[in-house]
Amino acid sequence: MKELEEKIIQADSLETLEKVRVELFGKKGILSAQFAKMKDVPGPEKKAFAEGLNKNKAALQASFDAHYEVLKAEEIERLLKAEAIDVSLYGTIAHKGALHPVMETMDKIIDYFVALNFAVESGPMVEDDFHNFEALNLPKYHPARDMQDTFYFKDGGLLRTHTSPVQIRTMLERKPPIRMIAPGTVFRRDYDLTHTPMFHQVEGLVVDEKGRVSFANLKSILTDFLQYMFGEVEVRFRPSFFPFTEPSAEVDISCIFCEGKGCRVCSHTGWLEVLGCGIVDPNVFKSVGYEDVSGYAFGLGVERFAMLMHKIPDLRSLFEGDIRLLEQFR
Numbered sequence: 001m002k003e004l005e006e007k008i009i010q011a012d013s014l015e016t017l018e019k020v021r022v023e024l025f026g027k028k029g030i031l032s033a034q035f036a037k038m039k040d041v042p043g044p045e046k047k048a049f050a051e052g053l054n055k056n057k058a059a060l061q062a063s064f065d066a067h068y069e070v071l072k073a074e075e076i077e078r079l080l081k082a083e084a085i086d087v088s089l090y091g092t093i094a095h096k097g098a099l100h101p102v103m104e105t106m107d108k109i110i111d112y113f114v115a116l117n118f119a120v121e122s123g124p125m126v127e128d129d130f131h132n133f134e135a136l137n138l139p140k141y142h143p144a145r146d147m148q149d150t151f152y153f154k155d156g157g158l159l160r161t162h163t164s165p166v167q168i169r170t171m172l173e174r175k176p177p178i179r180m181i182a183p184g185t186v187f188r189r190d191y192d193l194t195h196t197p198m199f200h201q202v203e204g205l206v207v208d209e210k211g212r213v214s215f216a217n218l219k220s221i222l223t224d225f226l227q228y229m230f231g232e233v234e235v236r237f238r239p240s241f242f243p244f245t246e247p248s249a250e251v252d253i254s255c256i257f258c259e260g261k262g263c264r265v266c267s268h269t270g271w272l273e274v275l276g277c278g279i280v281d282p283n284v285f286k287s288v289g290y291e292d293v294s295g296y297a298f299g300l301g302v303e304r305f306a307m308l309m310h311k312i313p314d315l316r317s318l319f320e321g322d323i324r325l326l327e328q329f330r
């Protein structure tokens, strides 16, 4: 009896305890064997013998149950430790991509004009002198060419300095009326806080029968467009010069940083310049063979819009590919 109890108590895992259970209480186990001896016990002693066996069995069962509880509790404890989750650890972070702020801004601009039935046109980034300058009323040696520091190739080709050549290409391909925008990449030899050698523009051009396109049309669409982009800003048209438009204007919005009071960003003027525009110069129509038409055109820098909308202080940071900057735009 003592031995049997030892067996139970010495089992140090649920597995060994299970083996002990079979050994003791199983059909072919020690206790069954003892009960089998009943038949050899003489009649009068049978009762006492059976009672003794039953008592032993109950006692063994009790120690078995108690030891089982102990081992089970230990097992649970061990599992809890092994499967413990440290909630203070970092999980696996899934990095989600996002549109670059310049492309996001470009899309927003395109959406506006597409909704107003403007077609989206494109042209090559490597241009020739005719499309980039000549046809835009910028003859060779014209001083206004200095406004755009150009990258030239040895064969006389160049990287387009603005999206305006797409105006020329579209007009050469099609008959008026024209209602288009041309979003695209442009290049200039420039590099500082507000200029990078590669940047993006969106060009706009509307051409229709003479007298059907006016400066008033241009003014109203650009005012609405700028308020769509920047919210409740004031819009001001300031006389300016572009070779391909006459009259020309630069368009300012009231400074979104100081609300027109004057701050460093707007050089204490209260205004931010955001666009160039004007009525298409007759010489441009002449160079594409258009007659008896009138039109307006505008051009804007997408990076400048993105910088203002996201309050990015250094334009160059948009092209350094620094993940810490880009992650802010997810």
Ligand code: PHE
Binding pocket: 161, 162, 163, 164, 203, 204, 242, 245, 276, 277, 278, 297, 298, 299, 300
């Ligand atoms: N092409 C001009 C520039 O790059 C912008 C512009 C386009 C101005 C169309 C007027 C009309 O500066």
